[in-house]
Amino acid sequence: AQSVTQLGSHVSVSEGALVLLRCNYSSSVPPYLFWYVQYPNQGLQLLLKYTSAATLVKGINGFEAEFKKSETSFHLTKPSAHMSDAAEYFCAVSDQNGGSQGNLIFGKGTKLSVKP
């Protein structure tokens, strides 16, 4: 079965510092991977996704992620944090096993705090 593990339920960085949010996946088939951001009491916003094209994926708001098959990782990075980046971030993998319906399987989320 496919799964996603996000290391660190809470990450705190200073404004202007590098943001690194970790995501490792488990999948027996080539995965489709996604990063979403959720602000308080709001829905999900897609940051970026990997669907077996370029391994370095650039998303919105300056975020990017690199798919590393050898490490089964899809870590999210941003060179310089902004106060507005404070939110909850979810890594997700598309469930493609056994002809399933293809729902997303979410990690537990990482709350990003940005200090002034």
Next chain:
Amino acid sequence: GAVVSQHPSWVICKSGTSVKIECRSLDFQATTMFWYRQFPKQSLMLMATSNEGSKATYEQGVEKDKFLINHASLTLSTLTVTSAHPEDSSFYICSAGPSWTGTNYGYTFGSGTRLTVV
């Protein structure tokens, strides 16, 4: 781009009453709709998958008689929480997909419904 309109965005109801949540695909046809539930400070958990014209498939531990899902058309899926109790208070989100548009693969989420049962 594809849009899923979810209503209401928030609702407060009395214990024992029923609440209906609607998700409409505005500019595309959603053959499949996923319903997720998110408890405070937790991740999204799949509740059920609905396919147009057929019965929904529920995840283990989700009561199908309590969470009624209807997907009667390609543009509308509804989730009805019957006889709601305070423990049903949660954030409910629908998602259409997955789908390919050209070379673009993705899911379209509704904006979510905050249900509070008092």
